[in-house]
Amino acid sequence: MTYEKQVRIPATYLRGGTSKGVFFRLEDLPESCRVPGKPRDRLFQRVIGSPDPYAAQIDGMGGATSSTSKCVIISPSTRAGHDVDYLYGQVSIDKDFVDWSGNCGNLSTGAGAFAIHAGYVRPVPQDGVCTVRIWQANIGKTIVAHVPVRGGQVQESGDFELDGVTFAAAEIVLEFLDPADDGDDGGAMFPTGHLVDELDVPGLGTLKATLINSGIPTVFVNAADIGHTGAELREHINGSPELLAKFEAIRVAGALRMGLIKTPEEAVTRQHTPKIAFVAPAADYTASSGKQIKAADIDLLVRALSMGKLHHAMMGTASVAIATAAAIPGTLVNLAAGGGAREAVRFGHPSGVLRVGAQAAQANGQWTVTKAVMSRSARILMEGFVRVPAGSF
Structure with missing residues (x-):
């Protein structure tokens, strides 16, 4: 040999x-x-x-x-x-x-x-x-x-x-320039043309969802609508095959509605996108490190899944999606943060708090975002x- x-x-x-x-x-x-x-x-x-x-x-x-x-x-x-x-x-x-x-x-x-x-x-x-x-x-x-x-x-x-x-x-400060998807129809940031959609999910019924393509295609749903608080940690989600299957069903439904896949079977070979995230109004919670996070120190709660598992903190690209959606009045992310115009948002994730910002503007009834900003190392x-x-x- x-x-x-x-x-x-x-x-x-x-x-x-x-x-x-x-x-x-x-x-x-x-x-x-x-x-x-x-x-x-x-x-x-x-x-x-x-x-x-x-x-x-x-x-x-x-x-x-x-x-x-x-x-x-x-x-x-x-x-x-x-x-x-x-x-x-x-x-x-x-x-x-x-x-x-x-x-x-x-x-x-x-x-x-x-x-x-x-x-x-x-x-x-x-x-x-x-x-x-x-x-x-x-x-x-x-x-x-x-x-x-x-x-x-x-x-x-x-x-x-x-x-x-x-x-x-x-x-290190990062600027994501023109992070939304480019499209001739003016609605590519929101592929369906809506800030909030009624998303039919097999086995779960109809959920309100914000489908956005900024930073990375992301499906946002309300935590309360799927039986969660938004303060969950990894072990709560990742140890349950039933919960992971539920989130995958939402992700597949969102991918189909966004036009990212043509059949549910295609989702198996497209695990990285779209992301699935759930949001809730600010509340006290304990981070995975044991650190106490106060509702007064954040604007909302966000949890997101990556490659089929709840992320231990927050993906950078999903942070861009959060920043963009938070800046646009009427999205589920914006509403969870209290609504209204804003250029920055502090959200609680499983490991703690992250502040992100985005500059969004509306022209001729369509939303655009010029850049999103965040700090990393x-x-x-x-x-x-x-x-x-x-x-x-």
């Missing part, structure tokens, strides 16, 4: 916001993996340790959660006015596919920092804040990262605290090489 050696590929393991993933420079990938296709998917799956019927990803870099089963490719931008192109792959933990249908807002923070680490962007100024213009290649949108630098290097340590991340770090955890068996991609 012939035994093949492992292939070494330069890589960086990096935390961005409340996610972490394996980052690659495009030119460091094997030639067959520099373009979309099966070799690239197979490589990323082997790096992460998927598909894994044990759902543990022991034989890879993944952490067996949707927040840690991710790969990123960064390269010099081919688009005018941008510094780097950022391509994101959400690797399924136990199924045989990589989802390229959306962005990761948390790892967008890492994309800005990695652009400097990788030498694609020379920091100006040497001390201060370096602006990195990122082309998000999955969804065709611009993200501007404001990265702190010292001595021409990314400043990673700092006193910025992000609920869901154990240690403080340096703050990023830090390199390890750099060097990943190894994968030759012949596995």
